[in-house]
Amino acid sequence: MTQPMPYNKLAKNTLLLAAAAIGFAQTVLFAILAPLGREIGLIEVQIGAIISCSSLTLFLISPLWGRASDRWGRRKVLLIGLFGYSAGTLVFAGVFQAALLGLLAPLAALVLLIITRVGNATVMAAVSPSASAYMADITTVEERVKGMGALGAATNIGSILGPAIGGLLASISLLTPLYFSVGVTVAVAVLAMFSLPVLPKPTHTSAPKKLKYTDPRIFPLIVAGVLLFMGFAIVQQTIAFRFQDTFALNSTDTAKIVGFSLMVSAASALLVQMLFIPRIRLRPFTLLRLSMPIMMIAFAILASGETKFQFMSAMCVLGVGLGIAGPGFMAGVSVAVSSDEQGAVAGIAGACPPLGFAVGPLLGSYLYTIDASLPYWFSFSCYLLVFFFTLKFKTRH
Numbered sequence: 001m002t003q004p005m006p007y008n009k010l011a012k013n014t015l016l017l018a019a020a021a022i023g024f025a026q027t028v029l030f031a032i033l034a035p036l037g038r039e040i041g042l043i044e045v046q047i048g049a050i051i052s053c054s055s056l057t058l059f060l061i062s063p064l065w066g067r068a069s070d071r072w073g074r075r076k077v078l079l080i081g082l083f084g085y086s087a088g089t090l091v092f093a094g095v096f097q098a099a100l101l102g103l104l105a106p107l108a109a110l111v112l113l114i115i116t117r118v119g120n121a122t123v124m125a126a127v128s129p130s131a132s133a134y135m136a137d138i139t140t141v142e143e144r145v146k147g148m149g150a151l152g153a154a155t156n157i158g159s160i161l162g163p164a165i166g167g168l169l170a171s172i173s174l175l176t177p178l179y180f181s182v183g184v185t186v187a188v189a190v191l192a193m194f195s196l197p198v199l200p201k202p203t204h205t206s207a208p209k210k211l212k213y214t215d216p217r218i219f220p221l222i223v224a225g226v227l228l229f230m231g232f233a234i235v236q237q238t239i240a241f242r243f244q245d246t247f248a249l250n251s252t253d254t255a256k257i258v259g260f261s262l263m264v265s266a267a268s269a270l271l272v273q274m275l276f277i278p279r280i281r282l283r284p285f286t287l288l289r290l291s292m293p294i295m296m297i298a299f300a301i302l303a304s305g306e307t308k309f310q311f312m313s314a315m316c317v318l319g320v321g322l323g324i325a326g327p328g329f330m331a332g333v334s335v336a337v338s339s340d341e342q343g344a345v346a347g348i349a350g351a352c353p354p355l356g357f358a359v360g361p362l363l364g365s366y367l368y369t370i371d372a373s374l375p376y377w378f379s380f381s382c383y384l385l386v387f388f389f390t391l392k393f394k395t396r397h
Contacts, residue, residue, distance in 0.1 A: 277324070
């Protein structure tokens, strides 16, 4: 194992900035995509397909970048991800700009948006596994949990700032948040070039452990995790439609209120993880059981609410539930396996969010075209099934 070195503090801070930048970049789009898509003539399902395709790409490509960082080095792969995201986002925004100017028909714009977003996701997928692997290389076993937790917190902070800043910048233009995110990631990439040293390539004394999604020790948690993130993805994709149609908002006002609502949700989740989770001693599966009814309440309010206050309250409640469920899921899969399987199970657990986001946006958008409340009642039903599943499943977690 690589021992701590004098540059560790600077390297760790740079990794945290990279995680925050990618968290920002991934979520800034949610504040503007729905109104922006409608501006160029796309329907709800088509807008959802853009996110679903990119999330599926993240699910498929992330493990490949993790192995690539073993061969090419953590720093190189991290820089590919940061600079690649920046270039890909410029192309993605350029397609939107051409469509807004009437240079592209809606169908042509949709095809190009999906192609460019998938390409963008392909390189962006390099950041998370390389940053995590780099953090593991420069920390001792005793520091490892703290270092990985800091990466998760940095991503959450970026996720909070993304919708909030995106909503504010949308008052300039709907594409301004995308260009701003490019500036952020380029700045972090340049910093990483000068502050992250090239580490020796890792050497393995034995073949890494392999796990299957169907391993009976983790399969129940994997099912719960995918459904958990799918439900949240449905909300993130459809909440802009819900605000815009319910209150007859224009595109700019929609982006602003959606950005604020997503910020409220993410901030609630972060506060719960900082103030509530460290002070309780509940088993991971118990945390999942506790979170499900909370999030079901949020879905019911989103389905039946009629005022902005009700919708904002629902997003706050949803954030509380996610703040409880997230640590329960991650801790559950970790304690389910042995110490020499931690890397393998982390890879499987890390695939659950993009898999949920590959299904959720497209499914939620389709359900929304049938009835505006249907996506939330569908999520309510899924979480109800998971809740009863966690009650019946016998586990040591």
